[in-house]
Amino acid sequence: MSGTAPGGPLDGIRVVDLTTFLSGPFCTQILADLGADVVKVESPGGDSSRHIPPHFVGDDSAYFLSHNRGKRSVVVDLKHPDGRDVVRRMVARADIVVENFRPGVAARLGLDPALLRVEHPRLVWVSISGFGQHGPWREQPAYDIVVQALSGIMSLTGLPDAPAMRLGIPAGDLVAGMYAVMAALAGIVQRERTGGGRWADVSMLDGALSMLSYQAVYSTVSGTTPRxxxxxxxSIPTYRSFVGGDGRELVVAANTQRMWVGLCEVLGRSELVEDPRFSTGRDRLQHERELAVVLEEAFASRPAEAWVAELVARSVPAAMIKSVPEAIEDARSHGRGMSLPLTSAAGEVVETIGSPLQWMDGGVATTRYPPGLGEHTRDVLDELGYTAEDVAALAERGVVTVG
Known part of the structure; x- marks a missing residue:
């Protein structure tokens, strides 16, 4: 398995990707972006996310295409003993294995991480699951909305006095994927120091809980329930959105005294600085509703973009609230590679979001189109030492599928 992104920090690192859907594929896409050779092992039916409606490019869903660039795809039937042998040979050559089976499933498939790490002590194994490898909920299935609900995140999202609302992005999956990357890289660092790898246990729920940040501590310190x-x-009544006179929305982040003074000056309401109700951050929070009425009325007097321009010129953080297409158009124009068009061998083009990890001293992030199902089966098996006759025999018995 050769490196796919010469110059990337992980060039030469080999990853076996046994994941499906989102948390795992997001993790392994980051590793691929960093230069690792990621081989995605799929069942004969493929990663189930290949089939998620409503948007498709060719045979694959936009959902799948958004989290699988830069990888190679191998189709192996893990229910077949010979298929498990194929994967064990892949693991023997790997630096990192990432899987998001339910706890215990990998072992039942003959891929017990505890045993494989005895055979290959330098191996870094990363297990992603809903609730972790141990604990009372370890056997329960989990999806993003489940961990958003259980973590308290949904209780904090939406409008006051309205039903709880799911975040518009799959934060539970994405956070778990990012923590899994950290675990994988930390395992590689320790291996380089000690010669031995690690087995990381990444729980989606734990990751979501960690994102509660100060809200968790507010609750434990005050004994109250954040809403x-x-x-x-x-905490900061001048850190919020407003509606301009044209109906467009903007956000303001005036979270210091200097920014508060600048906000008042831009709004033409300098007298608010001396108003004892609003003199300090504590005063403003105590009189939040009165302040909201004053500020909302002021912002309604001019178009939102005019306010943003003046606030930014005065070094008060502010921005328009953009739609997804507007944000992508900005990414195209900023020239930082965050709008990343990828072209398949068949000429199909999909515009994806690029890697935010960039290197001032050079280094190449992958720009390879997500793999077709089983596209690289023959190549990878050849690298593992299987002959053409071996591959043909495995394919005939349904152990592998050659794309």
Whole structure:
């Protein structure tokens, strides 16, 4: 398995990707972006996310294409003993294995990480699951909305006095994927120091809980239950959204005294600085509702973009609230590679979001189109020492599928 991104920090690192859907594929896509050779092992039916409607490019869903660039695809039937042998040979050559089976499933498939790490002590194994490898909920299935619900995140999202709301992005999956990358890289660092790898246990719920950040500590310190904030902030009443006179929305992040003074000056309401109700951050929070009325009325007097321009010129952080197409158009124009068009061998083009990990001293992120199902089966088996006759025999018995 050769490196796929010469110059990437992980060039030469080999990853066996036994993941499906989102948390795992997001993790392994980051590793591929960093230069690792990621071989995605799929069942004969393929990663189930290949089939998620409503948007498709060729045979693959936009959902799948968004989290699988830069990888190679091998189709192996893990229910077949010879298929498990193929994967064990892949693991023997790998630096990192990432899987998101339910706890215990890998072992039942003959891929017990505890045993494989005895055979290959330098191996870094990363297990992603809903609730972790141990604990009372370890056997329960989990998806993003489940961990958003259980973690308290949904209780904080949406408008006050309205039903709980799921975040518009799959944060539970994505956070788990990012923690899995950290675990994989930490395992490689330790291996380089000690010669031995690690087995990381990444729980989606644990990751979501970690994202509660100060809200968790607010609750434990105060004994209260944090509630949905809408677009406002529990601590800073000038850190929120407003509606301009044209109906467009903007956000302001005036979270210091200097920014508060600048906000008042831009709004033409300098007298608010001396108003004892609003003199300090504590005063403003105590009189939040009165302040909201004043600020909302002021912002309604001019178009939102005019306010943003003046606030930014005055070094008060502010921005328009963009739609997804507007944000992507900005990414195209900024020239930082975050709008990343990828072209398949058949000429199909999909515009994806690029890697935010960039290197001032050079280094190449992968720009390879996500793999077709089983596209690289023959190549990878050849690298593992299987002859053409071996591959043909495995394919005939349904152990592998050659794309």
């Amino acid at each position: 949905p904030q809408g677009s406002r902030h529990d």
